[in-house]
Amino acid sequence: MLNEVYRLFFILKKMNRENYITRGKGNKNYMKTNLQKENTAKVNQITEGVIWKQLLLFFFPILFGTLFQQVYNTADTVVVGRFVGKEALAAVGGSSSMIVNLIVGFFVGLCSGAAVVISQYYGAKDSKNLKKALHTSMIFCLAASVVVGMAGFILAEPILHLMKTPAEVIPDSVLYLHIYFAGTFFNLVYNMVSSILRSVGDSKRPLYVLIITCLLNILLDVIFVVSFHMGVLGVALATVSCQAVSAILVTWFLMRANDIYRLKFHEIRFDAHSLAAVLRIGLPAGLESVMYNIANLTIQIFVNELGTDTVAAWGTLGKIDAVFWMVCNAFAISITTFVGQNYGAGKYRRMQKSVRVCMIMAYITAFIVSGGIFLFAEPIYRLFTTDQGVVDIGVHMIRFLIPSYALYVVIGILSGALRGAGKVLIPMILTCGGVCLIRIIWLFVFVTRHPGINNIMLSYPVSWVITAVLFVIYYFSHFPGIRKEKQKII
Numbered sequence: 001m002l003n004e005v006y007r008l009f010f011i012l013k014k015m016n017r018e019n020y021i022t023r024g025k026g027n028k029n030y031m032k033t034n035l036q037k038e039n040t041a042k043v044n045q046i047t048e049g050v051i052w053k054q055l056l057l058f059f060f061p062i063l064f065g066t067l068f069q070q071v072y073n074t075a076d077t078v079v080v081g082r083f084v085g086k087e088a089l090a091a092v093g094g095s096s097s098m099i100v101n102l103i104v105g106f107f108v109g110l111c112s113g114a115a116v117v118i119s120q121y122y123g124a125k126d127s128k129n130l131k132k133a134l135h136t137s138m139i140f141c142l143a144a145s146v147v148v149g150m151a152g153f154i155l156a157e158p159i160l161h162l163m164k165t166p167a168e169v170i171p172d173s174v175l176y177l178h179i180y181f182a183g184t185f186f187n188l189v190y191n192m193v194s195s196i197l198r199s200v201g202d203s204k205r206p207l208y209v210l211i212i213t214c215l216l217n218i219l220l221d222v223i224f225v226v227s228f229h230m231g232v233l234g235v236a237l238a239t240v241s242c243q244a245v246s247a248i249l250v251t252w253f254l255m256r257a258n259d260i261y262r263l264k265f266h267e268i269r270f271d272a273h274s275l276a277a278v279l280r281i282g283l284p285a286g287l288e289s290v291m292y293n294i295a296n297l298t299i300q301i302f303v304n305e306l307g308t309d310t311v312a313a314w315g316t317l318g319k320i321d322a323v324f325w326m327v328c329n330a331f332a333i334s335i336t337t338f339v340g341q342n343y344g345a346g347k348y349r350r351m352q353k354s355v356r357v358c359m360i361m362a363y364i365t366a367f368i369v370s371g372g373i374f375l376f377a378e379p380i381y382r383l384f385t386t387d388q389g390v391v392d393i394g395v396h397m398i399r400f401l402i403p404s405y406a407l408y409v410v411i412g413i414l415s416g417a418l419r420g421a422g423k424v425l426i427p428m429i430l431t432c433g434g435v436c437l438i439r440i441i442w443l444f445v446f447v448t449r450h451p452g453i454n455n456i457m458l459s460y461p462v463s464w465v466i467t468a469v470l471f472v473i474y475y476f477s478h479f480p481g482i483r484k485e486k487q488k489i490i
Helices: 002-041 051-083 086-093 095-123 127-162 170-182 184-199 204-227 232-255 272-304 308-320 322-344 348-375 377-382 388-404 407-420 425-447 453-457 459-478
Strands: none
Touching: 051 086, 051 204, 051 232, 051 308, 051 322, 051 348, 086 095, 086 170, 086 232, 086 308, 095 127, 095 170, 095 184, 095 272, 095 308, 095 322, 095 407, 127 170, 127 184, 127 272, 170 184, 170 232, 184 204, 184 232, 184 322, 204 232, 272 308, 272 425, 272 453, 308 322, 308 377, 308 388, 322 348, 322 407, 348 377, 348 388, 348 407, 377 388, 388 453, 388 459, 407 425, 407 459, 425 453, 425 459, 453 459
16 A cells, blocks of 8 residues: 555655646746747838838838928918918018028938937947937037027027028017927937937937927917917927927936936936947038028029018918928938948848838829928918918919929939938038039029029029039949948948
8 A cells, every 4th residue: 555655655656746847837838938039029110121111111110200390380371361461470480490400400410410320329229329429418418508598598699690581570579489499308308318319210209309399389379379469489389398398398208218328317428439430421411401501591582672572472381392202201201211220231232222211102193292291382371471462472482382392302312311321521522512502602693683583493403413423423423332341330
């Protein structure tokens, strides 16, 4: 009997051990399966997925984001144009808009430098250098906001006079700009952080922020301007308030990120190598933006001499055709990030193919958008103002200028692709020389002898044709996907 008990004991012990081993193997297989799933989930689709699908998945959040950004900006002009008057419309949408674009646009160009550097490190999975670039970009942003805010506040009125802004528009313009630049810190933080998020492939959360702040801006515009009759002051306060909300939200997203690009306040500091890399890419882009805006400021000076109606119509055109520019810029941002990450991963052929795909997609979309603006020019203008003189001038501007906009698509996509590959100096020179310098020369040589809005607008297609040809030549001779060269991460 005792022997039978021992035998049963040893059999149970053996079975238990075998079951333990089997469960152990099962756990290992389970862990292995989960690990494989985790690795699959972490595959970077920008460097591995189907190109056109990934471009669209990245493009649409940026497109809708810029759409809401435009609605965000346009709400101001619609409200003041319909409830305050054409002088207020000219103040918010005319010279003031040009000055904001000049000063803030330079910093946004610098943000693109941070985006390219971080996208390349992210594509190469270089955690150490990515963190340095991220935190250096943030401290640089904080320092720049002080400089930009002070410069904008101090120089606002002198620049308005220099631009020959109509006298009746200047008081409201000065008020708007002073409030805007007093809160410029929030604007710059939002632009920097959203650029960083997009550079690592996260284009959705900046979109969510823009949707929230866009709706909030419309609400505050109506409350301050329509209900409280605060005029331009109300529009400026609504804008700054919404910029503060957007800056807080995107910064919170970056601090909560579960990836190597997570922001940690205690690590924010300058790193010389990272700052040099960001400035090497961002400074040319910033200077390019400045040159663009100097050219636009020069055009605004010539437009200002044609009277308040023309100034109001021109400023409104800048809000309407921004729908086209946001499509083109969304594709340009998409291809910059796409090329940047694939360049970091050393996938040159994929870079070249992505540019071709993006160019086709951009042209299809651009023709649809520009065609819609052309066909519905008058009803679109009536959304902004009921003044028939302003509407007539504006409709003429659209019919004259919009058909030539397709020329810019080549410039936008190729410059974005080259920037993603780290080639920024020559594209900057081509843009500044081809678009900006030729446009300014045209104005002072041709328009001074033959004044009029048509000849002012003709400076756009003339400069675009020349610049597009130069970009095509440079792209086919220097883009890494075409001419093989040794990979070099920033």
